[in-house]
Amino acid sequence: MIKLKKLLVITGVFFLFSFFSVTAAQELPVFFIPPTGFKAFDTPNDAGETISLTWSISPNDSSDVYYVIYIDKSKDGTFEKEAARIKSNAHYRTAAPEIFGYKEDNGNYHYIQINPWKIFNEEKSDKNQVYYFKLAMEAGDDKIVLDTIASATAHGNWIHTKKINNFVIMIILSVIILYFIVHARRNPDMFLRKIGGLDAVDEALGRATEMGKPVLFVHGLTGMGSISTIAATNILGRIARKIADYDANLKVVNNDPIVMSVSQEVVKESYLEAGRPDAYNPDNVFLVASEQFPYVAAVGGIMTREKPAANFFIGYFFAESLILAETGATTGAIQIAGTDAFTQLPFFITTCDYTLIGEELYAASAYLSREPMLMGTLRAQDVGKGLSIIILVLGTLLASFGLEFVTRLFEVF
Amino acid sequence: MNFFKRTIPLIIAFVMGVLMALQYYVPHKLSQDFLEVVTRWDRIIAGFAVFIGAYSLFHLHWTRIKRRVEGWGYSVFVYFGATITITFGLINGGKFFWNDKQADTMFDWFYYYIQVPAGATIFSILAFFIASAAYRTFRARTNESTMLLIAAIIVMLGRVPIGNYISTYIPVIADWIMAVPNLAAKRGILLGVSLGAIATSLKIIFGIERSYLGGGD
Numbered sequence: 309m310i311k312l313k314k315l316l317v318i319t320g321v322f323f324l325f326s327f328f329s330v331t332a333a334q335e336l337p338v339f340f341i342p343p344t345g346f347k348a349f350d351t352p353n354d355a356g357e358t359i360s361l362t363w364s365i366s367p368n369d370s371s372d373v374y375y376v377i378y379i380d381k382s383k384d385g386t387f388e389k390e391a392a393r394i395k396s397n398a399h400y401r402t403a404a405p406e407i408f409g410y411k412e413d414n415g416n417y418h419y420i421q422i423n424p425w426k427i428f429n430e431e432k433s434d435k436n437q438v439y440y441f442k443l444a445m446e447a448g449d450d451k452i453v454l455d456t457i458a459s460a461t462a463h464g465n466w467i468h469t470k471k472i473n474n475f476v477i478m479i480i481l482s483v484i485i486l487y488f489i490v491h492a493r494r495n496p497d498m499f500l501r502k503i504g505g506l507d508a509v510d511e512a513l514g515r516a517t518e519m520g521k522p523v524l525f526v527h528g529l530t531g532m533g534s535i536s537t538i539a540a541t542n543i544l545g546r547i548a549r550k551i552a553d554y555d556a557n558l559k560v561v562n563n564d565p566i567v568m569s570v571s572q573e574v575v576k577e578s579y580l581e582a583g584r585p586d587a588y589n590p591d592n593v594f595l596v597a598s599e600q601f602p603y604v605a606a607v608g609g610i611m612t613r614e615k616p617a618a619n620f621f622i623g624y625f626f627a628e629s630l631i632l633a634e635t636g637a638t639t640g641a642i643q644i645a646g647t648d649a650f651t652q653l654p655f656f657i658t659t660c661d662y663t664l665i666g667e668e669l670y671a672a673s674a675y676l677s678r679e680p681m682l683m684g685t686l687r688a689q690d691v692g693k694g695l696s697i698i699i700l701v702l703g704t705l706l707a708s709f710g711l712e713f714v715t716r717l718f719e720v721f
Numbered sequence: 722m723n724f725f726k727r728t729i730p731l732i733i734a735f736v737m738g739v740l741m742a743l744q745y746y747v748p749h750k751l752s753q754d755f756l757e758v759v760t761r762w763d764r765i766i767a768g769f770a771v772f773i774g775a776y777s778l779f780h781l782h783w784t785r786i787k788r789r790v791e792g793w794g795y796s797v798f799v800y801f802g803a804t805i806t807i808t809f810g811l812i813n814g815g816k817f818f819w820n821d822k823q824a825d826t827m828f829d830w831f832y833y834y835i836q837v838p839a840g841a842t843i844f845s846i847l848a849f850f851i852a853s854a855a856y857r858t859f860r861a862r863t864n865e866s867t868m869l870l871i872a873a874i875i876v877m878l879g880r881v882p883i884g885n886y887i888s889t890y891i892p893v894i895a896d897w898i899m900a901v902p903n904l905a906a907k908r909g910i911l912l913g914v915s916l917g918a919i920a921t922s923l924k925i926i927f928g929i930e931r932s933y934l935g936g937g938d
Contacts, residue, residue: 355750464749471746477740481916485923509869533763537917538925545932565774566767570933577934594781595774601840613792627847634850648914650907658854666910670917673930683927685920692916 309661340452341367343375343418346443348458352407353471353721354443356464358421359439362401365416366445369396375418376444379427383457387442391591396445400545406470406721424462436461467586470721477718481487485688492684500683505662506675512642513550516617522557523547524616526607526632528623528647532566535670536624536648539644541567541574542673543622548575552582560593561610570594604628608635621660622669625652633659646672671721731928740927779803805830872898 350356361377379391380670401414403406408414422440425431438461444453462547494497516523527545530537544560549559562568562577572593575673579588596606611619612635619636621629621643629645629652635660636643656663664672669691674682703714741759744752769831782796809831814823861867878884924930 342748353748355748355753357750425923462749466747466749468746468748475746478919481919482923485920486927489927489929523879531767535921539917539921542930544930562774565770565772565777568768568777569773573934574932591781595777597772598771599836599840601843602836603840604843608791609795627840627844630850630854631843631847634854648910649912653910654858655854658858667913667917670914670921673932682924682925686922689913689916691911691921696912696916714739 325484328422332374340445340447341449342445342452342454343443345417346441346454346456346458348439348441350458350460350463353465353468354462356435356462357425358423359460359462360419360421361441361443361458362408362417362445364397364420364592365400368445368447371395371397373397373445373447376446377420377422378442378444378453379422379424380440380442381428382438382460383440385440387440387453388505391424391426391427391441392420394420396420411717414561428659435463455669465671468675468721470719473717474620474720479694481688484691485685488688488691489681489684491682496680498680498683498687500675500686502663503505503668503671503675504648505664505668508552508642508662509547509676512620512644513547515558515593515642517554517556519617520558521617522614523551523618523620524607524610524614524636525560525565525620525622527562527571527647528566528621528625529561529563529603529628530624531564532570533620534624534682537564537567539648540623540646541570543620543669543676544672545574545578546572547620548578548581552579552584552587555584555587558592559610559616561596561599561603561607562594563596565595565598565601568593600626600628603629607632611635611639611641616641618644619640621647621656622664622672623647623651625656628656630659636660727934730934735926735928738922742922742926762844872902892906 310659310663320322335374343363346361346406346651348361351358351360355551363375365438366373375396376393377391378387379389380387398419401405401417401419401421402409404419405414408417408419422439422441425566437511438459441458442453443456443458444451460628513523528534528536532538558575560568560571562571572590575620576585576588576590577594578586596610597603601677608631616636616639619641621636622645623634625647626649629647629649633643633645633656643656643660643665644662645660646669647653648669651665653663653665657665671686671689674686674698699714699718706712706714737759740755744756756870776916778799782799785793785796786800806828808829811818812826813828816823826906855873859866859870861870861874875891876895878887879892879898884891884895921930925933
């Protein structure tokens, strides 16, 4: 009798447990442990187009389980529009150090950015529009939708807070440069270390004059928007002035029509300054080709046919550098190269007589003109380099002892 | 005249220089729109500049042909190639140039079967030039060039399977050379380049460096 009673109680408890389990399973599958802390916020430091969402990881996260984010413009909406669907073992806060830093627990939270404009196919959005989000977990046919509704409005930011470090460095360097420019006006006698490549310019031009052969100036492949090309045109102006004085023949080859137009103007003005406008021939500053390798073929052809006495390769170069410089070397020309493309520097150093390495390209204009105001910037660059070295040594020492805040201070986002 | 030729360009350089520098620090939509407008202007100017470039090219080669200068025959090929390409570009696969660009036309054929292989041929010459340049560079005449030669041999061996067969240390040393002394030198150059670029930019923005406008005054 007692046994029967026990059996009835156990059976009753079993059915009762099963009933509640089934009821609970209909709302929330037993194997899903939902994430917590589902939050939405305006993405910092953006144009006001995205909203960021973050939530904690779940023990169920795996490649078979997906997080689905639903979006709606109303809190009481149906939340039928899917904003994103991601694998639950991806998209962590660690991928966004510009927002969450380098905290150790960033790997315990998911993070995703949503662009509501694109989801609603809108060209413009009301900047006060609040967007509401719901998070669901899905694996095959099983799915749970969290009750939490997260909301946020996307606003554009006027200052990129993570670029403030960069801004401060720029201001400090600018102040140093401007100080030395003003200082150079008061104290024009400034020591400049010798730059072999620039001292050899006169020698190269003199040789070309004596041989009665042209001087070839080869621009790099970048356009007028590149600082290397601007530096190259500055050097071209100085060289053209000397060419005009020496009554030699200068040929300038270009691959960009805008660079060609600027170069024509620069050379023309240099001839005018030298008092020899009649000697300027616009056909000597010309476009050879706009594509990289046709440009190489055309310039190589000019070198082998006309055999210039001096070749100047000034600007930003790519794979064509060695082909041009080797072709020039076979013709017996004096070759002076100047580039800030560090990948091409070994080729120029190997094949050219003189090479302006990196910053020497920018220093060339000041060095050749000897104008005090321009030379002031060279001193400022040296001070900037000194500061960089101090920071590098200090940062290395601190990082060696596990203090990495100096590294973070100079981080670029 | 000096006002139009010097003052206005300098004002434009100053205003645009400052605005574009600040644009980098402002993520707002207005800032993005401004960048887009400037980029569009750049493209429009580049489009017009193509005509100036084409004129320069044709004028130069026409002069060479007219004066029968040495190698004038190559200039004939410039006209020959340009005429054929432009003609097929205008015909546009029989749909003519006012229609959208047609696929698989003769114009495409010229590009894929003449220009691309010719470009690849020029590029492949680079391999031979690298060999000859490497031969000249790697002669152990001084202590420095001997070090360079040894480092180069280790790096080259470390990048191919045979290096690993000779010794498992070779790829490790090659990686160390690339990641430590090579990277240090590269960063040294980059730091100098960056400072030089900032100084040059400031010189242009403040009108101290004006030789890009033509002349130094």
